[in-house]
Structures are given as C-alpha cells and as structure tokens.
Amino acid sequence: MKRIISILLLCLSAPVIAGSFTIKEIRYDKQVAYLFTHQSVSNSLSCQGSNPLMLKAGDEGFQQMYSMSLTALASGKRMQCWFRDCAVSTWGGKTLPRIYACGLLAE
Secondary structure: OHHHHHHHHHHHOOOOEEEEEOEEEEEEEOOEEEEEEOOOOOOOOOOOOOOOEEEEOOOOOHHHHHHHHHHHHHHOOOEEEEEEEEEEOOOOOOEEEEEEEEEEOOO
16 A cells, blocks of 8 residues: 555656647647647757647547547647656657647646
8 A cells, every 4th residue: 555655656746737828830840749839838848849838649538538629629729738747759860749648728
C-alpha cells in the first residue's frame, strides 16, 4: 500500500503546463499531428521549440484530441491543452511540447 501511494504521489507531482491558443494549421506526418498556433504557448518545460505542438497517435485519447483540434481549426475556437513533457519531432529532431489532454473553450 505504501508503495502504491508513493508511485501515485510521484505521478501527480510531475510538472504540468497549460496553454490556450487558436490553431493556424494542422499537419499529420509519421503518426504525429503537429498543431501550429497563432499565439505562442509558454515553454517552461524547456523544450527546444514551442510551436508546433505535438499529438502522438499512440497516446491515450489521441483520436478525441485530434478531432477536437480539427473542430477548433474549422470553427476558430480557442483550445486549452496541458503538456507534461517534450517529445522529439520527426522534423529536424528538436523537442516540442507534447499534448496529453485538451478541451475547447466556450468563448
């Protein structure tokens, strides 16, 4: 029981960064969706780049987040997403923020 609580606290203590933005363009390449934004998103994760943002096809909830991204692009609505880590881009090899949860903002 003590071990489970320690693991849970470790997972919950991971840095989580949130950002809201409108999407300018979406590109899909090699199982990764790249979301290019109009606004810069805070890059306190120390990734090498901050635009575009990454959605990896193998991540949990990818289909829902990708669908939401396409809806945001078509409607011009703002999205808010949370980032927990940086991932290596297939374009140039620099690290970019990887989205792990997001939602549409009702504005």
